[in-house]
Amino acid sequence: MPEDHDLIEQFNNGDRKAFDKLVIKHIDMTYNYYYSITHDQLEADDLTQRVFVKLYKSLKNFRFDAAFTTYLYRIKVNTLNSYFFKNKWRSFLHLDQAPELQVSDTNYEKKALSTELWNAIKKLPKKQRNVMNLRVAESLTFKEVGEVLNISEDAAKNNYSHGVKTLRKIMGTNR
Numbered sequence: 001m002p003e004d005h006d007l008i009e010q011f012n013n014g015d016r017k018a019f020d021k022l023v024i025k026h027i028d029m030t031y032n033y034y035y036s037i038t039h040d041q042l043e044a045d046d047l048t049q050r051v052f053v054k055l056y057k058s059l060k061n062f063r064f065d066a067a068f069t070t071y072l073y074r075i076k077v078n079t080l081n082s083y084f085f086k087n088k089w090r091s092f093l094h095l096d097q098a099p100e101l102q103v104s105d106t107n108y109e110k111k112a113l114s115t116e117l118w119n120a121i122k123k124l125p126k127k128q129r130n131v132m133n134l135r136v137a138e139s140l141t142f143k144e145v146g147e148v149l150n151i152s153e154d155a156a157k158n159n160y161s162h163g164v165k166t167l168r169k170i171m172g173t174n175r
Contacts, residue, residue: 004068012060019059023052026072033076036137037118043083050079066147073138073148077130084122084129120170121163128163131156 002010002021010018030051035044054075062071121132127149134145145156 005064008059008062008064008068012062019056022055022068026069027052030072030076033133033137034080037080037121037133039115039118047079047083051075054079070144070147073134073140077133077148080133081126081130116171117167120167123170124163124166127151128159128166131159132163132167135160 002018004022004025007018007022007025011022027048031044031048034047035041038044038047051072055072058075062068121129121136124132130149131145134140134148135142140148142156142160143153145151145160146153149156151159
């Protein structure tokens with residue numbers, strides 16, 4: 001498969017199939033990122049779709065001075081922030097009443113802990129939440145996190161450290 005920058009150039013020169021190839025190359029990673037956070041297939045699908053719609057509209061503005069994945073991560077983080085903001089209002093207005101989740105697999109405790117962790121991460125301040133999402137869900141290095149969020153590597157480390165401390169308080173652990 002061609003490199004991302006080549007596909008972007010082809011797309012910007014009118015080849016719509018180049019965008020399809022870009023989507024195919026990155027859709028699983030994007031979906032898995034959102035699913036690991038939301039634990040909801042429909043939400044992950046919706047967020048993934050939003051990312052690629054935003055990407056389609058903004059790709060003409062892509063500057064080739066950075067990796068495409070960094071550009072894509074920024075769109076993913078911004079989309080996730082919008083999702084969290086929207087869900088805060090839903091919760092405030094009691095629009096988040098959903099049927100009880102049916103869990104039938106044997107990894108219930110693991111899923112419960114994972115859900116508890118992501119619910120706690122959602123409560124973190126924006127910078128800490130963004131760093132945690134990229135470190136935990138995407139396994140990015142602090143340097144990569146800094147590039148995506150336009151912060152220094154040290155700032156990424158500090159936000160992660162503060163996030164861990166805050167998560168321990170939220171989750172009531174002192175490990």
